[in-house]
Every structure is written in structure tokens, then in C-alpha cells.
Amino acid sequence: MEIGAGNGDGLTALLNSVIPNRVVLIEISERFINELNKIILQHQAASNSTLCIEVYSQDCKSMPFLKDESVNKIFGMNVVYFLSPLEQYLKEIKRVLKPGGRVVFGCKFGSLPKVGATVEFVNVNRHEICSALRRQGFDVSTNKVLVDGGDNEMMNYLEIVGVKACSFAEWEKNNLLAVMESSQ
Numbered sequence: 088m089e090i091g092a093g094n095g096d097g098l099t100a101l102l103n104s105v106i107p108n109r110v111v112l113i114e115i116s117e118r119f120i121n122e123l124n125k126i127i128l129q130h131q132a133a134s135n136s137t138l139c140i141e142v143y144s145q146d147c148k149s150m151p152f153l154k155d156e157s158v159n160k161i162f163g164m165n166v167v168y169f170l171s172p173l174e175q176y177l178k179e180i181k182r183v184l185k186p187g188g189r190v191v192f193g194c195k196f197g198s199l200p201k202v203g204a205t206v207e208f209v210n211v212n213r214h215e216i217c218s219a220l221r222r223q224g225f226d227v228s229t230n231k232v233l234v235d236g237g238d239n240e241m242m243n244y245l246e247i248v249g250v251k252a253c254s255f256a257e258w259e260k261n262n263l264l265a266v267m268e269s270s271q
């Protein structure tokens with residue numbers, strides 16, 4: 088699942104790699120929803136794919152169309168800055184993630200506008216984002232992602248990864264389910 092899918096860069100990358108069983112995209116702006124639908128139609132026409140990609144024009148603060156503990160992975164590139172209050176978004180993310188599931192925020196703090204931005208950048212500090220994730224019970228780590236060998240500073244980004252707590256019994260159940268699904 089991707090939140091703040093924008094003009095579909097993440098979706099395009101996904102369609103060029105191993106595609107999971109279910110793909111959900113959430114984007115608050117109608118304008119970008121049209122872009123996303125265009126990419127999906129082009130992909131379906133080019134590959135004869137019947138893959139169902141769900142697109143929701145919605146604020147990801149509330150995702151009533153997703154059941155509790157139904158999502159393996161949530162990705163959001165350059166979107167965490169705008170999620171306010173962050174705790175409320177993280178609670179909803181935690182609700183829909185399976186135990187052991189992960190949320191990954193891609194961030195380019197260095198290239199954020201310092202003053203005069205037309206949209207409000209609220210979460211601009213990696214330590215505060217990590218602390219907010221920990222308060223919600225996530226296990227948190229960060230990685231620097233170097234794109235194309237790392238030469239292009241504009242492309243490189245920081246990944247903040249939150250893993251939802253998981254008991255051994257839950258982990259075993261999810262992994263058995265994953266093995267069963269992949270053998271069908």
C-alpha cells in the first residue's frame with residue numbers, strides 16, 4: 088500500500104518489479120488520482136494484466152475501507168511532512184498493519200523549502216518522527232538510500248522504517264499464511 092502516491096513514480100517502480108497480490112494507493116488530491124488511473128490503464132493495456140489496483144481519493148488519516156490488521160507494508164515517499172497531527176495518522180497506520188507489518192517513510196529533509204512554502208511542512212525532523220513512531224509501539228530504524236550509485240544528492244533519501252510489534256504466535260501465523268498463499 089502507498090500513501091500520498093502523487094503522480095505515480097512509486098506505482099511505476101512497483102509495476103516494473105515483483106507485484107504483490109493486492110495493491111492499494113491512497114492520494115488526497117483529485118488531480119493526482121487521474122494521473123494514477125492513467126498509469127494503471129496503460130499498464131493493463133500493455134501487459135494484459137488483470138491485477139486489481141485499488142485507488143482511493145482520501146485523506147489517509149482514516150481508511151475505513153481497510154480492515155484491522157490487513158496490510159503487510161505501507162510506503163509513503165515525501166508525504167510524512169504533511170501528516171498532522173502525526174500521532175493520529177500513525178494510530179490509523181498501526182490499526183491496518185498486520186503484526187510484524189512495516190511502514191516505510193521516504194524523506195528528503197535536506198531539500199525541503201526553508202521558508203515561503205505554499206504547503207505546510209509540519210514534520211521536518213527525523214528524530215521527532217522516529218519518537219512519534221516509538222510512542223505508538225513501533226520498532227524504528229533508519230537507512231540512507233543511495234539511488235543510482237549515490238552520486239545524485241537530489242535522488243538520495245532517508246528511509247524511516249517502523250515495524251509493528253508482533254508476538255511469536257502472530258509471526259508464525261502470518262508466515263504460514265504467506266507460504267500457503269504463495270503455493271496456491
Ligand SMILES: C[S@@+](CC[C@H](N)C(=O)[O-])C[C@H]1O[C@@H](n2cnc3c(N)ncnc32)[C@H](O)[C@@H]1O
Pocket residue numbers: 090091092093094095096097113114115116119145146147148163164165166169170
Ligand atoms: C510531495 S508529494 C509526493 C508524491 C510521491 N509520493 C512522490 O514521491 O513523488 C506528497 C503527496 O502526498 C499527498 N498527500 C498529502 N497529504 C496527504 C494525506 N493526508 N493523505 C493522502 N495523501 C496525501 C499529496 O497530495 C501529494 O500527492
